Amino acid sequence: MELIEAVVTADGVGTVSAGGEAVQVAGPGDLATARAAVLGAANDAVRESGKAHRLEITDQGQRHVFAVHPDGSRVPLADDASADTPSPTPAETPTVAPAEQPKVLEEVPTDAALLGSAVTPVPEAEPTITIPPRPTLPPKPGDDAAVLPAPTRRSLRQTSFLKADAEVPPAATGVRGLLGLVGIKVAPSAAELALLEDIRVVARHHPGTRTVLVANRKGGSNKTPTEVCLSAVFGSYGGGGVVAWDNNENQGTLGWRTEAGLSEASVLDLLRDEERLLLPSAGHGAIAGYVHHQTDDMYDVLRSDENDEGDHEISAGEVHRVHAILERYYRLILIDSGNTLRAANFRAAAEHADQLVVPTTTMEDRAEAAKLTLQTLESRDEHSAELAANAVVIISQWKPEDKAEAQRMAEQFAPLVRAVQIVPYDPALKAGRIRYKALRPATRRAWLAAAAAVGRGL
Structure with a gap:
């Protein structure tokens, strides 16, 4: 024993x-x-x-x-x-x-x-006796009635010598994972099974490019941190192929919160070289000179024009052209919408969206703006109404003590959209460059759950 x-x-x-x-x-x-x-x-x-x-x-x-x-x-x-x-x-x-x-x-x-039953043991069931069938005797010579039918030959396509993978791997985290280190294999807990399922969803590669629109008509509603963290989750678990695009009409802030590449390239440089980037002979690496790669979190950033003296505003036609270039090089595109739902660039981005994400903080005016964003899209056209109905709302706690307020907002948003996710307060999201892997474990787990909710809509 x-x-x-x-x-x-x-x-x-x-x-x-x-x-x-x-x-x-x-x-x-x-x-x-x-x-x-x-x-x-x-x-x-x-x-x-x-x-x-x-x-x-x-x-x-x-x-x-x-x-x-x-x-x-x-x-x-x-x-x-x-x-x-x-x-x-x-x-x-x-x-x-x-x-x-x-x-x-x-x-x-x-x-x-x-x-359990510490003193009185549970009785074992009585053993079941199985009587094997009597063997079939071979036919006697000349006895036609005793001739056995020839065995049916199985198809080679129905036979495999490969062993199927275990449906559920043994536990790898918590106390159950520690027991596995000493040779006691234990099934994963419910929390670990949920974690594995979320990872499976965000790591999935779809046939064709998918586009996610991150939108809230109010500035300061956490659009940039939301786009950064979702891009990092999809990039890290899915092996790259993800781009975060700052689709502000002129100047956005995505470049301020992410790592700079080797150049100062922006969306205007991408548009300038559109023809070359769409050549059949252009290799996959041709896009590298126009985006800023995030070395820790395995996704790219396409910055908006950051020239303080520039006066170029992105048009609807330019949004369509940029999207055509990006879907040539990426499997997943996340678009920061800017703050004006009436703007031509916002309307054009919504046309390409497969999934809408509406971020907000626990500040009531940001939450109200999130509701109005959904309301505007719901009444705009059939595609926009479908985006609103299937939206994912992500509520980020603005202060550590905002847990109750976040829960209250989540309960109000829940009947209006497909999914709601609360992200706990994390000082690493308040200012400076955002590195997903530098966030607290609880924050990373919440963003993984949020990305999985988004992924289920793709």
Whole structure:
């Protein structure tokens, strides 16, 4: 019988080991939490393996020994490693002589989900006896009635010697992942399964280019951080092929919050060399001189014109031309809309959009502007109304204490759109260059969930 060893120390540290390598599963903290953690980890390991284990717990120097079964039952054993392990049956309930009765762990939680049947074992089902069929005798010579039909030949196309991949990989994070490091394979938790599904969605490559429009008619509504973080998630998990385009009428701020490339190129340079970039002979790397690659997060930025003395405003026709160039080189295009829904460049960008993202902060005027953006698109034309109905609203907390306000706004937006995602406050998003990998873990997880919501609409 395989052995699981657990130790609970006086300062509330709980460790579990299998195969000689210990993993800390709790503490420092209170004793009850540590005991619950080691028992829960042992139960998970035994249930996953499908066979009984010997569990030896040393609790503040006192040793307790159990036989733990996959059904969750635990039977106290004599403190003797050579003793036979009892197997619970209906006719025989294991007992221990009073002199050998192990001491019960103090303060261990008594809920049924954790302890199961700690003293009374669950009886095993009676074995099922299967009688094999009688063998078919070969036909006797001359006995035509006994001739067996020839076996049906299976198609070669229906046969494969390749093993199918496991549908669900073992846990890789949290306490379950730590158990895997010592050889105890445990299924992922619900949170880890959700994480894996979100990654699968954002890593997907679609046939043909997809376009995402990031729009809110109010400045300061977090459009630039939203476009940057979504681009970083799709670029990092999808292996690149993503461009963030600052489609302001004149000057935008996307270039201020992202890494500069080797040149000062902007959308005007791209338009100037449109013919060369669309030549059939142009290689994929031809676009590199016109965009600014983000080396950490694996996406490119197409900047708006940042010439303070310039007077060029992007027209609808130029938006169509830029989009035609970008879809030649990228699988996913994210467009910052600017702040004027009436502008020709905004209307042209909306024509190309497959998915609308409406960002806002927890400031009420930004949220009201987000609602009005949806309202305007809903009444504009059939395509814009479909974008509004299937939009994803992303609410970023403006201050750390805005959790309740963010939740209130999310509940109001939920009936109006396809999905709503809250992003927690993170000082790294407030100013300066945005690096997705430098954000807090909770913030990165929220942006991954937001990108997955967007991806499900593509």
